[in-house]
Each structure stands twice: as structure tokens, then as C-alpha cells.
Amino acid sequence: MQNAGLAALGLNWRYLAFDVHPDQLRSAIEGAKVMGFIGLNLTVPHKMLALDMVDVVDEQARIWGAVNTIVFQARSASGQWIPLGTTDSSRHEAVRSHGFNTDADAVLEALKKFLGVPNLQGLSVLLLGAGGAARTAALRLAQEGIGQLYLVNRTQEKAIEIADRLAKSCPGMGVKQGYPSLSVDLVINATSLGLKTEDQLPIDKEWLQKHRPRFVYDMIYRPFETALLRTARQLGLRTANGMGMLLHQGARALELWTGRPAPIEAMGAALEKNLCG
Ligand code: NDP
Numbered sequence: 001m002q003n004a005g006l007a008a009l010g011l012n013w014r015y016l017a018f019d020v021h022p023d024q025l026r027s028a029i030e031g032a033k034v035m036g037f038i039g040l041n042l043t044v045p046h047k048m049l050a051l052d053m054v055d056v057v058d059e060q061a062r063i064w065g066a067v068n069t070i071v072f073q074a075r076s077a078s079g080q081w082i083p084l085g086t087t088d089s090s091r092h093e094a095v096r097s098h099g100f101n102t103d104a105d106a107v108l109e110a111l112k113k114f115l116g117v118p119n120l121q122g123l124s125v126l127l128l129g130a131g132g133a134a135r136t137a138a139l140r141l142a143q144e145g146i147g148q149l150y151l152v153n154r155t156q157e158k159a160i161e162i163a164d165r166l167a168k169s170c171p172g173m174g175v176k177q178g179y180p181s182l183s184v185d186l187v188i189n190a191t192s193l194g195l196k197t198e199d200q201l202p203i204d205k206e207w208l209q210k211h212r213p214r215f216v217y218d219m220i221y222r223p224f225e226t227a228l229l230r231t232a233r234q235l236g237l238r239t240a241n242g243m244g245m246l247l248h249q250g251a252r253a254l255e256l257w258t259g260r261p262a263p264i265e266a267m268g269a270a271l272e273k274n275l276c277g
Helices: 001-007 022-034 046-051 059-064 103-113 132-144 155-171 203-211 225-236 244-256 264-276
Strands: 039-040 067-077 080-084 093-102 123-127 148-152 174-177 186-189 216-220 238-240
Touching: 001 244, 001 264, 022 067, 022 093, 039 244, 059 067, 059 093, 059 103, 059 132, 067 244, 080 132, 080 186, 080 244, 103 132, 103 216, 103 244, 123 132, 132 148, 132 155, 155 174, 203 225, 216 225, 244 264
Parallel strands: 123 148, 123 186, 148 174, 186 216, 216 238
Antiparallel strands: 039 067, 067 080, 067 093
């Protein structure tokens, strides 16, 4: 996806994957900085750790409590910090790492553009899971003005933690634990259940069949159609997988590195080809 985006922008950069042990993350970030990397993406389990390892944390990343994108910035002659990728020279007196989070907005983009949710304001949402992705989604949806959030997670303490945080930051929004007795507008699966074919459904199937929510979103993109999405589709519900979220977080990261609009169609086509052939 990123290499297709770089090619479409005519940039001779390469996007590469590296396995880094969490204990070595600080060294990896510093190493990338001194070697002149343009930027980095981080994934589990590095996103929260990186908050304390970058030179500057963007306000949104601090709110979501996770960094998934790092932009290396050089100080310009006028004293401003600008992305390395937008500078001509490869020699810079000062370079810093700036941490961003592009996941949170990507959830919204995916719900709107891929699932067709017209407006999140006032909607009731059942969120399955309370890990990093669920937490980011819950906080971003709350910021967007959803009306009611129901949290279901295997480890209830983690869901309670999210509810407590929301009670402080969004006191006007209703947050409850467990399944609602009525239906909701939107169900989001943010658990890892569905990644393996033998996984059980992340939702109570009877509840789903009885209440038939309008929209079902699964953050998982591989497999392309999880058992949850298949079940929901067979019930006639509107569904989308996590591809849109992956695409939009990547597109925004590319924009931060290059300072240019992301070639979203080229990136989406490459992603889709890679994920579903
Ligand atoms: P975390 O490890 O932080 O959270 C995992 C979540 O899944 C927790 O709520 C955990 O519950 C739950 N879970 C795991 N195993 C089970 C099980 N056997 N039974 C019930 N619940 C279980 O991961 P993330 O939050 O980072 O990712 C969650 C999902 O979202 C993953 O599937 C990931 O692939 C997807 N994702 C997709 C993205 C995209 O761009 N489309 C981006 C990020 C994530 P518990 O708290 O009890 O452990």
C-alpha cells in the first residue's frame, strides 16, 4: 500500500518492515533518526511505548494515548520544524522525532466511506473489545458525539477503565457495560476474535439475530470476511471489514511524511490486491 503510494507520487523512497523487540524500540527510533529515515509506522505492541520515546508528541496522539506514526523533522533556516521528506538537503543540523496518531480519524473515515454510516452524531454503538484499537475507537466516537456506547469485553476491568475515562472526558454521553436490551445502530468488533478461522464469534449470535443492528464493522481485514461479517451479511445487515481503517491510517501517515495529498486510489487498489487477490 505505502510503496504503491510512493510510486504514484513519483518518490524514490521505500517502505520496509522491521521486527523490533519492545526492549529495543528506543534504539530503533533513534537509529532511524540518525540514519535519515523519513518516518516510521508503529504497530502492536509499540504504539503506547513510543509515547515516551519521541521528542515531541502531537496533541491528538496524547489524547488517544498511542503513537502509530513518527515523522522525522528538520529545523529549517527560519527555525521551523519541517518533515525531512519535504526538504531538499540530506544534511541537517537538528532532527527530531514527532509522534502522531492516524488510527483514530481512520476509524471515522472507514465507518463513513466504507460502511456508509452517514453521521455518527447521536448513534448508539456496541463496541466489542477493550484493547488499544477499541480504546482509540471509543474515545474518537465519543468526541464525534455518539449518543450511547455499550462496552463488551472478556476482561471487564479493561472496559470499566474505558468507561471511567469517558465519564470524565464526555460526561454527556451514556456508557454502559454489557449487551443492551434493545438494538443499536452500529456494532464494532475491536477484538482479535476472527483472525483465526477456528475463533468463536466475538458477539452473542442470538443477540445479533434478535436485534439486527443497522451496521456491523469488523476491524479485522485478514481474513477479508470474518465469521462475524458473514453472519451479519446473511442477516441482511450492512457490513465492512477493517481494510478502510488500515487504508486511511496509512494514507494520513503518508501525507504527514510527504506534505502532499495521499494517492488514495493507488493505495487502496494495492491494498485490496494484497488482501484479497
Ligand atoms: P489488543 O491486543 O490491544 O486487544 C485485543 C482485544 O481482543 C481485547 O479486547 C481482548 O480481550 C480481545 N480478545 C483477544 N482474544 C480474545 C478471546 N479469545 N476471547 C475474547 N476476547 C479476546 O489488540 P488491538 O486492540 O490492537 O487490536 C484488536 C483488533 O483490531 C485486532 O483484530 C486487530 O487486527 C484489529 N486492528 C485493525 C486495525 C485496522 O487498521 N483495520 C488497526 C488496529 C487493530 P481482553 O481485554 O480480555 O484480553
